[in-house]
Amino acid sequence: MLKWNETDVMTCLEVEPETDTEGHGLLYIYTIIKHGMTLKLAIWPMDGDIIIDLFQHDVHDAIFVMKIIDSPEIKYFNLITPSSPPSL
Numbered sequence: 001m002l003k004w005n006e007t008d009v010m011t012c013l014e015v016e017p018e019t020d021t022e023g024h025g026l027l028y029i030y031t032i033i034k035h036g037m038t039l040k041l042a043i044w045p046m047d048g049d050i051i052i053d054l055f056q057h058d059v060h061d062a063i064f065v066m067k068i069i070d071s072p073e074i075k076y077f078n079l080i081t082p083s084s085p086p087s088l
Contacts, residue, residue: 002048008076013041048072 009030010016017028025046032039038055048071054064 002043002045002050002071002074004043004045004074005076009041009043009074011078012076017043043074050074 006017006028009028013030013032015030015032017030020027020029025044028043028045030039030041030043032041036057038057040051040053040055042051042053044050048069050068050071052064052066052068053062055061056063
């Protein structure tokens with residue numbers, strides 16, 4: 001099971017997720033569209049699986065795909081206005 005804070009991810013990405021129950025549990029999908037690119041972040045918290053897809057407009061297939069399987073945790077560090085250094 002993934003340790004994460006949904007509010008931290010929304011704060012970082014500045015977008016609310018769509019939710020779905022696809023196959024193996026609850027799925028959160030965050031979609032960010034900027035500068036002719038679309039970033040899709042899919043999170044399955046029960047499995048700890050994360051998929052990141054990057055698309056260029058007018059190109060059907062993703063130009064970048066990363067799959068993180070069985071991740072233990074997602075952490076958000078605001079490096080623009082840090083109140084203290086992040087602890088690892």
